[in-house]
Amino acid sequence: MTQAxxxxxxxxxxxADAYAIGIDPFFSISWHRWPDVHLGPLTVNLTxxxxxxFLIIAAVLVFLxxxxxxxxxxxxxxxxxxxxGFANAIEAMVLFVRDDIAIANIGHxxxxxxxxxMALFFFILYSNLLGLVPHGSTPTGNVAVxxxxxxxxxxxxxxxxxxxxxxxxxLRTIFPRAPGxxxxxxxxxxxxxxxxxxxxxxxxxxxxxxxxFGNMTAGHFVILSLFGLIFLFGHLEVWNWGIGFVTAGLVLxxxxxxxxxxxxxxxxxxxxxxxxxGLMQHEx
Amino acid sequence: MTSQLLYLIAAAQEEHAAxxxxxxxxxxxxxxxTWFVFVALFFALKWFAWPAILRATEERERKxxxxxxxxxxxxxxxxxxxxxxxxxxAGAKGEAHAILNEAKAVAQKEREALxxxxxxxxxxxxxxxxxxxxxxxxxxxxxLRREAVDLSLAAASKLVEERLDDDANRRLVTEYLSTLGxxx
Numbered sequence: 001m002t003q004a005x006x007x008x009x010x011x012x013x014x015x016a017d018a019y020a021i022g023i024d025p026f027f028s029i030s031w032h033r034w035p036d037v038h039l040g041p042l043t044v045n046l047t048x049x050x051x052x053x054f055l056i057i058a059a060v061l062v063f064l065x066x067x068x069x070x071x072x073x074x075x076x077x078x079x080x081x082x083x084x085g086f087a088n089a090i091e092a093m094v095l096f097v098r099d100d101i102a103i104a105n106i107g108h109x110x111x112x113x114x115x116x117x118m119a120l121f122f123f124i125l126y127s128n129l130l131g132l133v134p135h136g137s138t139p140t141g142n143v144a145v146x147x148x149x150x151x152x153x154x155x156x157x158x159x160x161x162x163x164x165x166x167x168x169x170x171l172r173t174i175f176p177r178a179p180g181x182x183x184x185x186x187x188x189x190x191x192x193x194x195x196x197x198x199x200x201x202x203x204x205x206x207x208x209x210x211x212x213f214g215n216m217t218a219g220h221f222v223i224l225s226l227f228g229l230i231f232l233f234g235h236l237e238v239w240n241w242g243i244g245f246v247t248a249g250l251v252l253x254x255x256x257x258x259x260x261x262x263x264x265x266x267x268x269x270x271x272x273x274x275x276x277x278g279l280m281q282h283e284x
Numbered sequence: 285m286t287s288q289l290l291y292l293i294a295a296a297q298e299e300h301a302a303x304x305x306x307x308x309x310x311x312x313x314x315x316x317x318t319w320f321v322f323v324a325l326f327f328a329l330k331w332f333a334w335p336a337i338l339r340a341t342e343e344r345e346r347k348x349x350x351x352x353x354x355x356x357x358x359x360x361x362x363x364x365x366x367x368x369x370x371x372x373x374a375g376a377k378g379e380a381h382a383i384l385n386e387a388k389a390v391a392q393k394e395r396e397a398l399x400x401x402x403x404x405x406x407x408x409x410x411x412x413x414x415x416x417x418x419x420x421x422x423x424x425x426x427x428l429r430r431e432a433v434d435l436s437l438a439a440a441s442k443l444v445e446e447r448l449d450d451d452a453n454r455r456l457v458t459e460y461l462s463t464l465g466x467x468x
Contacts, residue, residue, distance in 0.1 A: 012306040017314070037313075044312040052317045059325040066329055070336025077340060094337050115334055119326040139318075144311050148318035217307050 007228035015220045017142055018050045023135045051139040058126040058139060065090060066122070097121045097270060105274035106281060109164075113277055116156060120149065121270035128216060128262035132255065140265075141216035143209065150209035153273040158201065161280030173283050174198060204276055208269055215265045219258040226250050435464065 022028030034047040072087035083091065102117035103110035124140055131138025139145045162170045174197045178189035226247055233243045304311065439460050 015307040016304050016309070017307070017311060018304075042312065044316065046313040046316060048317065049311065049314065051314060052321075055318060055321045059321045062325060063328050063333065066333030066337060070333050073340070074336050091337055094334075095341060098338065098341075115330045116326065118334065119322070119329050122329075123322060123325055141307055142311075142314060143308070144314035145318045147310075148315040149322065151315070152319070152322060213307075 007225070007231060011221055011224040011228070014224055015138075015141055015217055019047060021050050021053050050137050051142045051145060054130050054137045055127065055139040055145065058123060058130055062119075062122045062126050066094070069094075094118060094122075101267070101270050102274050105271060106278040109281060110274070110278070113156070113160070113274070116152075117270050117274055120153070120273060121266050124149065124212065124269050125263060125266035128266060129259075131216060131220065132258055132262065138216045138220065140212050141220060143213040146209040146212040146216075149212075149269070150205035153208060153269075153276070154202075154205035156273070157204075157276045157280050160277055161283070164281045165283060169283070173280065174201075204272075208272060212265050212269055215261055219254065219261060222254050223251055223258070226254065432464075435460075 018030075019033060020028055020030035022030075031047075033045060036043050036045050069087045069090035072085075073083065073091055076083055076087065097118045098114045101121065102114040106113050106117075127140040127145070128138060130136040131141060140149075161173065165173065175190040175194050176197065178186040178193070181189055229247045229250075230244060234240045236243065439457060442456075
């Protein structure tokens with residue numbers, strides 16, 4: 001019997017990004033880091049990583065799903081046939097995201113933002129689900145990816161809010177009117193609220209990014225830690241089969257939960273983005 | 285077996301030691317990759333996928349919206365028409381009322397006029413009757429007077445003709461007068 005690996009290290013390695021991709025241990029492609037790029041004070045490394053590959057895979061899969069569903073729907077409509085099957089299921093999901101997440105929460109004028117929310121939802125959903133595929137990896141389990149998505153949400157919320165409210169209205173979202181106060185009191189209160197409101201603007205997308213990243217990473221931690229039970233207790237001669245089955249059962253349960261969480265977190269991200277856009281649009 | 289696999293994994297990962305050691309390391313390069321991929325996906329979906337999927341729904345929405353607007357407009361029109369009809373009806377009612385009132389007034393006036401005329405005629409008839417009666421009486425009195433005068437004259441002439449004495453004359457006249465009283 002060989003020595004058990006360091007479970008903690010395996011967990012970290014498995015959930016971490018890498019400059020390699022493959023179906024371990026059968027084949028693996030790895031590549032070298034590109035040199036760093038200096039963007040002003042920021043030093044970034046634009047080498048595509050494993051998560052970048054899976055991001056692209058997710059995007060391609062989303063596009064193919066939607067493109068094929070759209071073509072099928074058009075053909076069904078042209079043939080005056082009743083909608084059915086895969087295309088209809090996708091249509092139902094897209095419509096759910098459009099009507100019940102985007103338009104319902106953004107409110108009046110939500111159609112404008114629907115393409116963004118729909119792209120966001122399905123992109124996150126597919127990214128989440130890719131982590132559940134054997135040998136897959138979860139791009140949304142990378143805080144840089146969720147951060148970048150949250151920044152798109154932040155920009156959408158603030159820019160659309162600025163365009164809807166105008167400069168004066170937008171300033172009001174930072175220095176709000178103090179209800180029930182007048183004169184110097186109201187002015188002092190407004191100015192005092194300024195830093196809090198500005199902080200609030202940044203906290204919202206930050207929470208979006210951390211929530212998605214945390215949920216996606218935590219599931220993998222739990223699954224891999226449960227697998228670790230095998231290595232911790234598998235050497236007990238009589239119990240090893242039992243340990244194996246119990247662990248597999250637990251992992252199966254967590255996997256099902258993860259499947260649910262993948263949908264839930266995509267929903268939450270899209271929903272909250274819609275709610276924040278709606279809040280800004282209708283801030284009067 | 286499993287542990288061997290995991291060992292191989294660990295060995296494979298050690299080859300790429302350049303990669304981050306945990307998911308908590310932030311690689312800023314990924315921001316740009318995520319934006320690039322997401323924006324590309326956004327436009328690809330916007331141009332090639334959403335229109336096909338949403339066409340039917342959007343058409344339905346447009347149709348429903350148009351129908352709602354139509355319904356709204358029709359409702360407004362109907363309400364306006366109803367209002368107008370109500371106004372017309374109220375006007376007609378008022379008019380009818382006025383006509384009725386006028387008719388009543390006219391009838392009342394007519395009746396009063398008729399009554400007045402009747403009363404006047406009655407008065408006239410009465411007056412005439414009174415006048416005729418008066419005239420008739422006067423005539424009768426006149427006649428009577430004339431008769432009396434004639435008779436007196438006749439009596440006087442007789443008296444004169446007969447040349448009777450005073451006593452005889454007085455008796456004669458008295459007799460005559462008594463006959464007159466009977467004669468009447």
